[in-house]
Amino acid sequence: MSARYALVLIAVTAGFSTGCGSTAKRVDERPLPAAQRHESEPGTARSGALVGRYSSPRVTGDYAGYPAVTAFIDEMAARHGFPKDYLAGVLSQAHRKQWTLDYLTREAGPTVVTPRPGAWTRYRSKFLTELHINGGVSFWQRHGRSLQRASERYGVPPEYILGIIGVETQFGRNVGDHRVLDALTTLAFDYPRRAEYFRGELEKFLLMTRNERIDPAKPVGSYAGAMGLGQFMPSSFLSWAVDFDGDGRRDLWQADDAVGSVANYFVEHGWQRGEPVVTAATATNANVQNLESGYDSQYAAATLVANGIRPAAPLPDDASLSLLRLRAIRGDEYWLGHKNFYVITRYNHSTHYAMAVYQLAQAIKRRYLESRQATR
Numbered sequence: 118m119s120a121r122y123a124l125v126l127i128a129v130t131a132g133f134s135t136g137c138g139s140t141a142k143r144v145d146e147r148p149l150p151a152a153q154r155h156e157s158e159p160g161t162a163r164s165g166a167l168v169g170r171y172s173s174p175r176v177t178g179d180y181a182g183y184p185a186v187t188a189f190i191d192e193m194a195a196r197h198g199f200p201k202d203y204l205a206g207v208l209s210q211a212h213r214k215q216w217t218l219d220y221l222t223r224e225a226g227p228t229v230v231t232p233r234p235g236a237w238t239r240y241r242s243k244f245l246t247e248l249h250i251n252g253g254v255s256f257w258q259r260h261g262r263s264l265q266r267a268s269e270r271y272g273v274p275p276e277y278i279l280g281i282i283g284v285e286t287q288f289g290r291n292v293g294d295h296r297v298l299d300a301l302t303t304l305a306f307d308y309p310r311r312a313e314y315f316r317g318e319l320e321k322f323l324l325m326t327r328n329e330r331i332d333p334a335k336p337v338g339s340y341a342g343a344m345g346l347g348q349f350m351p352s353s354f355l356s357w358a359v360d361f362d363g364d365g366r367r368d369l370w371q372a373d374d375a376v377g378s379v380a381n382y383f384v385e386h387g388w389q390r391g392e393p394v395v396t397a398a399t400a401t402n403a404n405v406q407n408l409e410s411g412y413d414s415q416y417a418a419a420t421l422v423a424n425g426i427r428p429a430a431p432l433p434d435d436a437s438l439s440l441l442r443l444r445a446i447r448g449d450e451y452w453l454g455h456k457n458f459y460v461i462t463r464y465n466h467s468t469h470y471a472m473a474v475y476q477l478a479q480a481i482k483r484r485y486l487e488s489r490q491a492t493r
């Protein structure tokens with residue numbers, strides 16, 4: 118999730134450089150990154166694995182005197198068996214990120230429902246760059262073995278895993294430099310409109326650090342707490358991250374684990390092995406403009422054809438498709454989204470996001486195959 122919630126949040130900011138990836142959305146639209154969407158059961162904790170010499174009878178620092186922080190500590194102790202003095206020590210390290218609160222306040226506002234002409238062209242240009250494409254080819258060359266293994270195990274072709282990691286963090290260049298502890302504590306206790314969500318993420322972050330034996334003051338990520346190459350929020354980590362290199366730890370900052378985790382995320386959200394993502398289309402009459410569009414629209418292929426859509430490839434009449442209308446500089450583009458396109462939007466609920474992932478994937482694959490031919 119371009120860091121999305123972190124990045125997620127964001128879309129507006131295509132120029133935002135903290136590692137949030139994808140984002141094309143405003144914070145309040147909230148498609149969070151991969152991370153977020155599912156409230157999952159907290160992971161099982163290993164007791165006795167707390168890292169860091171944190172201990173305090175009460176919270177000091179920026180979060181001293183917050184009744185909600187005290188309540189959070191009590192709940193974490195009761196639900197998960199954390200020592201209260203450990204949590205008080207950890208949260209005494211947390212800094213309130215005023216920059217984040219100011220940023221979210223500025224970004225909050227009416228949601229733009231209809232993209233302006235050219236909106237897709239502008240969005241696309243942020244991700245279909247030489248840096249992204251060449252970065253993907255290089256990543257494929259360096260990590261081809263794990264990409265191949267993930268593709269075989271999960272049925273997700275390498276290029277789509279690369280599309281996500283490219284859009285989210287440009288293959289690790291933009292994983293974010295905000296301490297996750299600061300980010301999540303700030304949003305959990307100083308951002309009332311999403312407090313419940315972020316308290317849940319802070320809970321899961323602390324479970325993650327205990328499970329994986331990480332010092333909770335160390336990880337950095339997006340300003341919203343999305344972590345690693347694929348910008349997983351802590352809840353996504355607990356539900357879908359996998360140890361893909363077999364070293365006994367799930368490490369979102371490590372390439373092999375990130376590759377396996379993105380593929381696992383897709384397959385757990387319904388990815389269909391061997392099936393297409395989108396089919397190009399053209400509009401043959403003006404009525405098409407009246408059809409509802411977007412990744413969550415749903416039509417039978419025959420209905421679209423009857424209304425003036427011409428697919429670039431034959432489709433079964435009963436195929437279930439979304440109609441995607443992209444506002445390009447030179448006019449509207451039409452595409453038909455298959456189930457796998459919808460699955461990509463489970464990473465970030467945005468048509469633009471998923472199409473950028475798709476097109477970046479295709480561009481990387483093309484150049485990767487060319488590079489292999491050139492070396493033969």
Ligand SMILES: [Ca+2]
Nearest residue numbers: 360362364366
């Ligand atoms: Ca691992």
